[in-house]
Amino acid sequence: MQQTLNTTLLIIGGGPGGYVAAIRAGQLGISTILVEGQALGGTCLNIGCIPSKALIHVAEQFQQTRHHSQGAALGINVSAPTLDIGKSVEWKDGIVDRLTTGVAALLRKHKVQVIHGWAKVIDGKTVEIEGADTRIQCEHLLLATGSKSVNLPMLPLGGPIISSTEALAPKALPKRLIVVGGGYIGLELGIAYRKLGAEVSVVEAQERILPAYDAELTQPVLESVKQLGIKLYLKHSVEGFDAATHTLQVRDPNGDSLKLETDQVLVAVGRKPNTQGWNLEALNLDMNGSAIRIDQRCQTSMRNVWAIGDLAGEPMLAHRAMAQGEMVAELIAGHHREFNPTAIAAVCFTDPELVVVGKTPDEAKAAGLDCIVSSFPFAANGRAMTLESKNGFVRVVARRDNHLIVGWQAVGVGVSELSTAFGQSLEMGARLEDIAGTIHAHPTLGEAVQEAALRALGHALHL
Secondary structure: OOEEEEEEEEEEOOOHHHHHHHHHHHHOOOOEEEEEOOOOOHHHHHHOHHHHHHHHHHHHHHHHHHHHHOOOOOOOOOOOOOOOHHHHHHHHHHHHHHHHHHHHHHHHHOOOEEEEOEEEEEEOOEEEEEOOOEEEEEEEEEEOOOEEEOOEOOEOOEOOEEOHHHHOOOOOOOOEEEEEOOOHHHHHHHHHHHHOOOEEEEEEOOOOOOOOOOHHHHHHHHHHHHHOOOEEEEOOEEEEEEOOOOEEEEEOOOOOEEEEEOOEEEEOOOEEEOOOOOOHHHHOOOEEOOEEOOOOOOEOOOOOEEEOHHHHOOOOOHHHHHHHHHHHHHHHOOOOOOOOOOOOOEEEOOOOEEEEEEOOHHHHHHOOOOEEEEEEEHHHOHHHHHOOOOOOEEEEEEEOOOOEEEEEEEEEOOHHHHHHHHHHHHHOOOEHHHHHOOOOOOOOOOHHHHHHHHHHOOOOOOO
């Protein structure tokens, strides 16, 4: 016999957005049920952000050790290393397991009921759990089903054709790998595989890698990719894969066909909102392309039905979903909130890393703002030199009339960690003088942030 459960808040999806919303709702005393068909933590913890950073770390360590086995400039010499990829994957899985177990413990602590199963929406107040013979009635329905990889019809997944999911859990490393897509997912994994010893090629339809970012910012990444020996096929389109000959057919800018031999093809051409398979159609919500349309409180077109994270479209970032989830829980508790961040940081964990927060020079110009744009190179930063990483720079974009900072960008070693300082300065309405007048610790990469602001004011000290 079917059991019926009643709750104030029902959340579909246990990724970063869903589980944070559930934890916050629990803290606020809201009766909450979370439904998740796979592992808690969603794509991010299980097959996305966390495992990819773990694999990138393994690749970096392996490359560094190989570098020292060839008589590195630092005077450290070691014998040539070997790689046990099974052990590396085991280590990565250990991190994922610790994090997902932690999420489960936090949900228990805050009295959130977790149901493992696949949700099927009946209406805005009713959801059935397939296979569990359970029906849930709720006052508020929060949709947090995330996104999934975009597949290419001419490259169906299976065998040598893989997605990022398989790339993050290799049983063995391919001798040759072709990455289809030169965006951040494709490049992060392509660079990691190259450092682990695979021959890597990247096929990108646009005229340059990381086409979502400006050319000046991506130039150091391009130089690094070439230095690593990754082959680039830019302005090339994919036509198909011949399993018999292990060749990927691509078309070059002149319309000529090329056959590229490979052992594996990684399809990394982006992600799309996960709207299929759970009867979303029953709600007949207003859509924004393939995403659910939401307002500044993450409300959909149906009362008391909310949507957060990748399901609500770009930017598809875990930290955006988390912030939205926390906000929705507080709104349900009666707080006055609105999702109106000044900026959301986007980070590429390529080599070197890349960060964009707020407006780029081009975006500022398009918005009709007269701005000062100023960069400070890591080649003039002592800490970068001691890290053997002089590539890259920090760039600031500020209004000319009042020096209000509207954007930061950086490319270089470890710049992902500068994203916090960038985000805070924009949220707090900092001006160039605020950053220039803040004493930055020496020697740190953060000094380049201060120097970029000083340079914008016309008096950089170390340039």
